[in-house]
Amino acid sequence: MKLKPARLQWRKGMPFSLDYDDIYYAEGSALPESEHVFLQANRLQQRWQKPDSDYFTIGECGFGAGLNFLNTCSLWCQHKPATARLHYLACELHPLRAEDLERLLAQFPELADYSSQLQKAYPPLCSGTHQRRLNFSGHQVQLTLLFGDANRTLQRLYRKNGFRVDAWYLDGFSPRCNPQMWTEELCRTLAIFSRPGTSLSTYSAAGGVRKALDSAGFQSQRIKGFGKKRHMLSAEFQAVENLPTPPVTNACFIPPPAIQDERQAVVIGAGLAGCATAYALAEQGWQVCVLEREASIASMASGNKRGIVDCKLSAGHDASAEFYLHSYLYSISLYQNLAEKSALDLLQPGLLYLAADPGERDRRHKILASYGIEHLSQSLSAEHATALSGIKLEDTTQYFPDAISLNPVSLCKAYLQHPAITLQNNQEVIRLTHENASWHISDCKGLISRSKTVIIANSQDALHLQQSKHYPLLSNYGQLDEYPHSLESRKLAHMLSGRAYVIPTDESVLIGGLTLADQFEKMTLDQGAKQNLALLARVNENLADSLDINNRISSRAALRCSSPDYLPLVGPVENTALCLELFKGLSRNARQPLVEEAVYQPGLYINVAHGSNALSFTPYAAAYLSALITETPAPCSNRVADALHPLRFLIRDLKKQRLPA
Ligand SMILES: Cc1cc2nc3c(=O)[nH]c(=O)nc-3n(C[C@H](O)[C@H](O)[C@H](O)COP(=O)(O)OP(=O)(O)OC[C@H]3O[C@@H](n4cnc5c(N)ncnc54)[C@H](O)[C@@H]3O)c2cc1C
Known part of the structure; x- marks a missing residue:
């Protein structure tokens, strides 16, 4: 998870990259060049006047200080189509430290309103996917930052039925200084995220770049460059057959295509998981109805007066560790955002963790050191911890300065205030039946609602529904x-x-x-x-x-x-009978490759089993689930998605010859 932040030097007041031995931008021309090379060459303004989808997705290689992003957001706020949403996905191998970002952005006072939002949302320097929602005077933009190698981080996000990019910006340091980025492999990766008509532009007109783009299916042309530069490249993706996609280790976990024609969903359960899911979908422009059995929301596990948002740790750099860390970072950022616009009862006193014994203390210390994330935690001596906490502490502690405590009921209320969400109390769902391409949702008296997309978020009571009764909750x-x-x-x-x-x-x-x-x-x-x-x-x-x-x-x-592996179940609900048949070979040979795709209950999803960490897990899990349902960029890599996949238990049981009754 460690990454190398950008090594930046200020030369005569201008930022210079020691990693690439090159300038970030020429004095006085950064914004007009960004506008010429990226905004105009991709014809953004014209395309936004006639949007062909509810989402417009831009992908960038080389985020730097986010100048292209901020310039794009400024244009978006002026020319945004009425109902569309902007998703901006950007890769950066050497992200700037927050203090460098601040100094650099201070050079662009004309973008001050936008850059202050970016600085507030800027994630800690840790590799992986960081998704943040920025609000520019009421205009929402979703930023997904991929910290790490562009090709690899993008590939980890690729899904057969996932989002596609409308416009690419290639803005890494020049191919001469940074040949690792401008590869044929990267161009092929950009291609698998593209559809016919996806545009691409770059300030570079290098022959090698053009060749790599053309061979990946982009039709490029040289056009007039910015200022004194003679040329730059502009390209459009053409349909290409048999593009090689990243290898899939477990095809059984490939999620089904989403059902998007209605853009409305029903969520069962108004606890932290259900409310967070409803909110995440509403933020993507969906209408959501939440059905709750009780007379009030958050009255079961989520009904405590206050809970802790803290960072669960896991040894190794596996999917669990990635999920624990990134869900914590994501939730802290979301709660701070929500607290600004709603009456969220949130306190940020920080947390001191006292290990049970020296063994646990050393293990946790090693894990945190391996993350290498500044500001995430500090190891404090007993004296220092005593001085900080106000009471006598006998041992070394780990201090998490950003840890929050909040009232979960106030959080659920804040989520449900979203205008696209309606709540129906006193509705106990007892049956789901799939008829005429819709789920018919019934209580004990009969039909209460219909929807093509339904999310089961009623915690252990999911065991009372036919479709989810087999999960080991x-x-x-x-x-x-x-x-x-x-x-x-x-x-x-x-x-x-x-x-x-x-x-x-x-x-x-x-x-x-x-x-x-x-x-x-x-x-x-x-x-x-x-x-x-x-x-x-x-x-x-x-x-x-x-x-x-x-x-x-x-x-x-x-x-x-x-759940038995302490991770929540988040994802599509499988058709148990058909999956048992499809994967029955695993009972004979547990090592049989999982090459078949699973069969799912159409439009049915689940989000349950958040254990003692729902305040950290549910926002991230909900954002992932909504990305799956709306086919927008996910906040997590595919290995995290696979680790959360509800089907994992059926596969595990088949391998162990423990078949469900
Ligand atoms: C004492 C205690 C302390 C905790 N402390 C923390 C903490 O500090 N930090 C932390 O992160 N987590 C903490 N947790 C865990 C956290 O509170 C839970 O994981 C979380 O509340 C679970 O949320 P949920 O939405 O999955 O379930 P629930 O909150 O139980 O919500 C499920 C909802 O579904 C509804 N429902 C059930 N069946 C149906 C149906 N058939 N139709 C319609 N609605 C239905 C229920 O009425 C309920 O409202 C704590 C839990 C407890 C019990």
């Missing part, structure tokens, strides 16, 4: 206790986490951590509170001793739903 009780401040807890300036967690607010302090599988029935809230305090004592004895169990303000227990 687990349920654990958890309990959160609220106390009035003691003298000790009043001093606490940050959240604490470890075996138990502590969330201080102005009025009170919340203690959680307890997880029970089966024995909850036998446990009262008093007993649960006692256990929570016992766990807290192992994190900080003084704090636990200072709280009076008989003086609690409240205690609340609820079921958390999780």
Whole structure:
């Protein structure tokens, strides 16, 4: 996950790249050149007057300081088609540090309104996909930054039934200084994301670039370059048969094509998962109806007074680690955005993590060091942690300055305020039947709604629906206790986490951590509170001793739903009977290559099992699911998508010869 930030030097007030031994741009000409080479050569303004789709997607290789992006956004705000949305996807191998970005963008005061938004949304320097939503005076633009090698990061996003790009900008450092980028392979990758009519432009007129583009199916021509430059290239993609696509290891996880003719969906369940999904779809321009069984939203697992948004860690650089880290970064950014426009009850006190033992402490330390992300966390000595937290801490801690606590009910309300979402309470969905290309959604009295696209987001109650009853969902009780401040807890300036967690607010302090599988029935809230305090004592004895169990303000227990591999189930719902037949060979030979594509329930998706981390996981999971449903750029790579795929459990069971009843 480590990447090398841009090594930038200021020479006579102008930015110079030490990585490529080249200037970023010539003095005084950056914006007019960007306009000539990219905005005009791709005929953006004309094309936006007659949009042929609800989304316009631009792809860029060489994001740099985002000048082309900002210039494009400025044009978009002036000439945006009434209902369309702009998706901007950009690759950057050596992203600028935030402080360099700020200094560089300060040279363009005419873009100040736009660049301030970019700076606010700019992700930490960590490799992979970072999706952010920027708001320019009411005009939304979705920016997906791919930090890493352009060819590789793009390939990791390629899906057979995924989004396609309308216009490409090739703006890396020149082929002379940066030959690694301008390869035939990259041009072929651009081609698989293109459709007939996709345009491309670049300031370079190098013969090698032109040849590579032409051989990948772009028809290029030399046109007048900017200023004193004689030529540049402009190209259009022509249909090409048999373009080589990136190798697929598990074809069974290729999602089905989306059903887009209605652009409306029904979501079952108004907890964190359902509300986040509805919001993500609404942000892509869909109309969404949320059906909730209870009289109020977020009244089950999502009904706690407050929860922590923190970063779960996983050793290794596998899909889980990528999901944990990127979902945390994504959710923090989304919540800060939402807090600006709604009454989101959010506090950002930062979090101190106290490991259970030296082994755990060292493991976590190694993982964080391997990420190499500045500002994500700091290792603090006991003295430093004590000074920061306000209470005596005995051991080294990890400090996460951006960790947030928030009220999940206020979050669900904020999501559902989106004008494209309607909510229907007291609607318990008990049956889904697929008739005449639509899902018929019924409660115990009969039909309540119809939709071609339905998302099951009702947590462990998904087991009561015929189509999702086979998933191995687990349920654990958890309990959160609220106390009035003691003298000790009043001093606490940050959240604490470890075996138990502590969330201080102005009025009170919340203690959680307890997880029970089966024995909850036998446990009262008093007993649960006692256990929570016992766990807290192992994190900080003084704090636990200072709280009076008989003086609690409240205690609340609820079921958390999780999966056997601790990752949520997010994606299309398979047709179990047909998939069992299709993949039955796995029972005989678990190593059989998964070359067949799965068969799905048309238009049916699921988003459940967020365990104890729904506040970090659900925004990212919802953004991924909505990208799948709307065929827009996903916020995650394909390996994360495969790791979340609901079908993984059926495949696992077949391999282990554990067939569902
Ligand atoms: C004590 C406790 C503390 C926690 N602390 C944290 C924390 O600090 N940080 C964190 O990230 N996570 C925390 N969690 C976990 C988090 O709260 C849950 O993972 C999350 O709320 C799950 O959201 P959900 O939408 O999947 O499920 P739910 O919130 O349970 O929502 C499911 C919804 O579906 C509805 N529904 C069910 N069946 C139907 C049907 N047939 N038709 C229509 N509607 C239906 C339900 O009424 C419910 O509203 C905690 C959980 C608990 C219990």
